[in-house]
Amino acid sequence: MQRIGFIGLGLMGEPMAANLVKAGYELYVYDRNQEQMDALAALGATAVENGRAAAEASDVILTMLPNSPHVKEVVLGESGVLEGVKDGQFFVDMSSIAPLAAQEVSEALAAKGVVSFDAPVSGGVEKAKAGTLAFMVGGPEEHFDAVKPILEVMAGSVTLVGPIGAGQTTKLVNQMIVAANIAVIAEAMTLGKKAGVDPERIFKAIRGGLAASQCLEDKAPRMFAGNFEPGFRIDLHTKDLANALETSRNLHTAVPLTAQLMEMMQALTNDGHDGLDHGGLALFYEKLNSLSLVND
Ligand code: NAD
Numbered sequence: 003m004q005r006i007g008f009i010g011l012g013l014m015g016e017p018m019a020a021n022l023v024k025a026g027y028e029l030y031v032y033d034r035n036q037e038q039m040d041a042l043a044a045l046g047a048t049a050v051e052n053g054r055a056a057a058e059a060s061d062v063i064l065t066m067l068p069n070s071p072h073v074k075e076v077v078l079g080e081s082g083v084l085e086g087v088k089d090g091q092f093f094v095d096m097s098s099i100a101p102l103a104a105q106e107v108s109e110a111l112a113a114k115g116v117v118s119f120d121a122p123v124s125g126g127v128e129k130a131k132a133g134t135l136a137f138m139v140g141g142p143e144e145h146f147d148a149v150k151p152i153l154e155v156m157a158g159s160v161t162l163v164g165p166i167g168a169g170q171t172t173k174l175v176n177q178m179i180v181a182a183n184i185a186v187i188a189e190a191m192t193l194g195k196k197a198g199v200d201p202e203r204i205f206k207a208i209r210g211g212l213a214a215s216q217c218l219e220d221k222a223p224r225m226f227a228g229n230f231e232p233g234f235r236i237d238l239h240t241k242d243l244a245n246a247l248e249t250s251r252n253l254h255t256a257v258p259l260t261a262q263l264m265e266m267m268q269a270l271t272n273d274g275h276d277g278l279d280h281g282g283l284a285l286f287y288e289k290l291n292s293l294s295l296v297n298d
């Protein structure tokens with residue numbers, strides 16, 4: 003069995019790494035937060051002091067970090083992964099970052115003989131715990147079988163979508179669709195409530211029809227309970243939309259809905275809601291229309 007270096011043990015990384023330990027893999031874990039490493043060490047993983055040490059101890063290096071700068075720091079920075087790798091190793095970044103950053107990191111690692119994949123996920127903390135995440139993977143098809151079984155331990159589905167960077171592009175598409183979906187749920191429920199119809203009854207009436215979605219199932223009940231414990235935080239979704247807007251500008255692609263969603267995220271951040279679940283987009287509409295979607 004391959005030895006795995008796992009870097010980034012946050013809300014997502016911790017349960018994902020735990021599932022790999024349970025599946026019998028030897029894990030070398032690193033996070034700048036000691037408590038996160040202690041939790042994995044208690045399950046049988048070995049805590050190491052930096053990215054270099056994680057790379058030196060393993061055959062495959064996995065990262066699950068917030069954004070492009072964190073991945074670049076952990077891989078390219080001082081005592082980073084790049085200092086510890088050797089020819090024939092594999093690197094899989096499961097974080098959601100900018101496609102161009104994924105390509106940059108992969109090029110630096112390729113110079114040392116390391117094959118890289120970008121493999122962001124969709125599914126959230128519950129699916130990370132259950133080992134049923136959806137992986138969208140970019141990288142060389144001829145080497146995919148070397149890392150696929152590892153991803154499958156954490157996954158409900160693993161789909162190779164193209165060369166390096168393609169996984170991140172797919173994730174941006176996913177995040178645009180999810181943000182728009184949540185926002186329109188809040189917007190429409192606000193109208194329903196203003197018109198005097200109970201939003202929870204609207205939800206029950208429409209959840210079996212064409213408006214059905216996983217977003218509706220997960221986020222509408224949170225709006226009715228006023229419960230925005232993350233989940234997926236607004237600050238992370240803002241980061242994804244920023245990466246989508248940066249990519250769209252590089253490609254001269256008009257994405258007017260995404261631009262609007264970014265403005266809503268900014269207003270929520272200004273109100274101190276950036277640590278809440280992205281279902282908290284409801285708070286934007288509640289403030290705008292002076293009402294509450296919480297059950298009366
Ligand atoms: P998180 O903030 O909970 O965890 C990030 C972890 O990385 C933290 O433990 C932090 O200490 C560590 N870290 C940050 N910089 C570091 C560094 N330089 N060196 C070492 N450790 C460092 O984030 P998360 O919710 O686990 O998300 C991780 C990634 O997965 C993000 O890109 C996010 O967009 C994506 N994602 C999250 C969800 C979700 O529901 N939370 C769902 C799908 C995808």
